[in-house]
Amino acid sequence: MGIVILNFRAKVSSRGEADQHLSKPGDAVLVNRGGPRWLVLSCPCGCGERFPVNLDPRSGPAWRIYNAEGGKMSVFPSVWRDTGCQSHYIIWRGRIYLFGSDNDAETDAGIALDDLLEPVSKRLSSAAWRSFVEVADDLGEIPWDVLEACRTLARKRVAEEGTGKLRSHFRLRSALGRTDKVDFTA
Numbered sequence: 001m002g003i004v005i006l007n008f009r010a011k012v013s014s015r016g017e018a019d020q021h022l023s024k025p026g027d028a029v030l031v032n033r034g035g036p037r038w039l040v041l042s043c044p045c046g047c048g049e050r051f052p053v054n055l056d057p058r059s060g061p062a063w064r065i066y067n068a069e070g071g072k073m074s075v076f077p078s079v080w081r082d083t084g085c086q087s088h089y090i091i092w093r094g095r096i097y098l099f100g101s102d103n104d105a106e107t108d109a110g111i112a113l114d115d116l117l118e119p120v121s122k123r124l125s126s127a128a129w130r131s132f133v134e135v136a137d138d139l140g141e142i143p144w145d146v147l148e149a150c151r152t153l154a155r156k157r158v159a160e161e162g163t164g165k166l167r168s169h170f171r172l173r174s175a176l177g178r179t180d181k182v183d184f185t186a
């Protein structure tokens with residue numbers, strides 16, 4: 001998975017003002033008019049195209065943005081271009097992770113996961129699968145952070161991830177059920 005640093009160039013009030021700020025792959029401009037409308041990106045793959053990511057639910061399917069006005073923004077869900085270069089990538093804490101042939105490469109967003117493992121585990125149960133997005137909404141956290149926490153809990157065998165349609169859904173391993181005896185620092 002290739003990584004491109006997101007370079008936040010400007011906040012502007014119309015789409016027409018965005019292009020002048022976009023030159024290098026990963027350059028980003030926020031269009032804000034009474035709220036975030038678009039994130040316009042210079043494609044991180046290097047194809048040279050500029051394209052907008054809709055942030056306004058009133059204008060159709062919209063992406064969520066976290067920490068919009070700084071270099072460390074996150075965007076959820078992933079962006080998948082269905083035209084041009086067809087790039088697929090994740091914007092997470094100021095970095096753009098491009099999916100390529102090596103989708104499962106470890107990411108390193110430098111997040112403080114340890115503080116997230118316990119609250120996340122408390123919102124999982126052994127009785128039902130939960131989407132990491134629901135858990136993120138409960139906690140008011142960035143979904144990519146929560147996904148990483150869920151996968152860490154799965155590696156620690158505290159939780160497990162579903163397969164097929166339940167991919168990205170998690171539950172506590174039934175043998176545990178209770179989480180108060182888990183050593184999260186292990």
Ligand SMILES: [Zn+2]
Nearest residue numbers: 043045047085
């Ligand atoms: Zn591209």
